[in-house]
Amino acid sequence: MPVLLMQALKQAIDTPNSMNASKVIGMNPAGRTDRNNTMPASDIIAEFVLPTQELRDDLPFFTKTLGMRLENIFPADDPSVASFSGHGLRVRLEKGADVPAGKLRILTDRPETFAGGARHLTAPNGTRVEIVPLTPSVVQPATQHEFVVRRLRDEAPWIIGRAGMHYRDLIESRLGGSIIASHIRIPDGGPVPDMVHYHTVGFQLIFCYKGWVDVYYEDQGDDPIRLHAGDCVTQPPGIRHRVLHASPDIEVIEIGVPAEHITTIDHEFTLPNGRGDPSREWDGQTFVHHVKETANWTPFRLPGFTSCDTGVASGTKGVAGIQVVRAEADTCPANRHDADIHFTFVMEGSMTLTAEGQEPRQLEAGDAFVIPPNMVTQYVACSQDLELLEVALRGDFKTEILAD
Numbered sequence: 147m148p149v150l151l152m153q154a155l156k157q158a159i160d161t162p163n164s165m166n167a168s169k170v171i172g173m174n175p176a177g178r179t180d181r182n183n184t185m186p187a188s189d190i191i192a193e194f195v196l197p198t199q200e201l202r203d204d205l206p207f208f209t210k211t212l213g214m215r216l217e218n219i220f221p222a223d224d225p226s227v228a229s230f231s232g233h234g235l236r237v238r239l240e241k242g243a244d245v246p247a248g249k250l251r252i253l254t255d256r257p258e259t260f261a262g263g264a265r266h267l268t269a270p271n272g273t274r275v276e277i278v279p280l281t282p283s284v285v286q287p288a289t290q291h292e293f294v295v296r297r298l299r300d301e302a303p304w305i306i307g308r309a310g311m312h313y314r315d316l317i318e319s320r321l322g323g324s325i326i327a328s329h330i331r332i333p334d335g336g337p338v339p340d341m342v343h344y345h346t347v348g349f350q351l352i353f354c355y356k357g358w359v360d361v362y363y364e365d366q367g368d369d370p371i372r373l374h375a376g377d378c379v380t381q382p383p384g385i386r387h388r389v390l391h392a393s394p395d396i397e398v399i400e401i402g403v404p405a406e407h408i409t410t411i412d413h414e415f416t417l418p419n420g421r422g423d424p425s426r427e428w429d430g431q432t433f434v435h436h437v438k439e440t441a442n443w444t445p446f447r448l449p450g451f452t453s454c455d456t457g458v459a460s461g462t463k464g465v466a467g468i469q470v471v472r473a474e475a476d477t478c479p480a481n482r483h484d485a486d487i488h489f490t491f492v493m494e495g496s497m498t499l500t501a502e503g504q505e506p507r508q509l510e511a512g513d514a515f516v517i518p519p520n521m522v523t524q525y526v527a528c529s530q531d532l533e534l535l536e537v538a539l540r541g542d543f544k545t546e547i548l549a550d
């Protein structure tokens with residue numbers, strides 16, 4: 147038996163950690179471990195082809211360092227091809243293969259137990275390996291404060307996204323990645339081809355601006371929740387949900403914090419899942435469902451306006467506050483706030499926004515603006531039908547009313 151083949155077989159037998167363990171807990175031909183032996187074996191296997199210059203150099207790296215299992219190796223007299231499986235992956239190293247060396251991402255929540263705790267490795271064949279967390283976490287960038295006015299009539303055409311959805315970015319800069327505010331519409335409506343999924347976010351709001359949409363939410367009963375115009379829900383971090391159906395011409399305002407977050411498909415979870423625990427908390431946040439019909443209108447933080455609180459500040463323990471605001475006077479006093487993020491969407495009517503150091507901006511339905519903390523602003527020339535959606539993070543911010 148050639149020396150290299152003998153070495154390879156010995157290395158495979160000596161392979162530490164996960165691969166020896168995999169023989170105990172079961173492994174299908176694709177190399178996917180299955181502690182319950184419930185994963186059906188497949189008669190189709192996919193392999194990534196990687197190059198190798200000297201198989202003898204790469205063998206110990208893939209078996210011992212990465213803990214993969216040697217599956218086959220040939221030819222016997224001078225091995226130049228070998229396949230390895232492990233961590234849900236199968237790779238085939240071919241001597242002289244005209245393919246890039248590539249990069250592998252190893253996902254684990256215990257990186258200190260893998261490859262001696264290294265986070266970046268390079269195999270002898272040039273394949274780079276990165277060890278990263280398995281469970282996504284929220285990384286909230288620092289807010290880059292900016293005065294933003296986004297007018298519907300000034301904007302480029304809507305971006306056509308997946309499933310016939312049209313998107314309009316309401317905060318183009320995203321304030322340094324701290325927030326995304328999207329105006330979404332589905333002209334055709336109808337069934338929405340969605341899967342049970344969840345988002346790794348700090349805060350997420352779905353506000354139904356026009357039309358209606360049916361959505362299943364985890365632990366919220368057997369019936370879908372129908373959001374009508376003026377209704378909203380928060381989607382706490384990790385809550386499973388699935389969109390079912392939307393009316394024609396539905397329009398939604400979606401707020402996500404931070405701007406970039408991971409969406410995970412949960413193939414094991416089915417919805418509806420019954421009543422569950424509607425008061426449950428996900429990362430300290432309850433599911434908030436605000437219904438316009440039952441809204442309670444009270445004086446707004448700014449004199450001359452009335453508002454209804456959506457309950458979001460309470461449900462998120464102050465992470466965010468969402469108000470629907472209506473004008474009762476045509477102006478309010480100059481004021482400033484101390485919220486980190488203060489975003490407003492004009493839902494109905496018109497107004498003029500004055501802000502220190504800025505030209506007055508005439509706004510109408512579909513427009514949006516961001517007021518940075520401590521900037522003096524004033525809402526003037528408000529139409530009687532003016533209706534605003536106000537989003538603040540945190541929700542328990544303070545407002546200073548300034549004397550005329």
Ligand SMILES: [Fe+2]
Pocket residue numbers: 343344345387
């Ligand atoms: Fe979603």
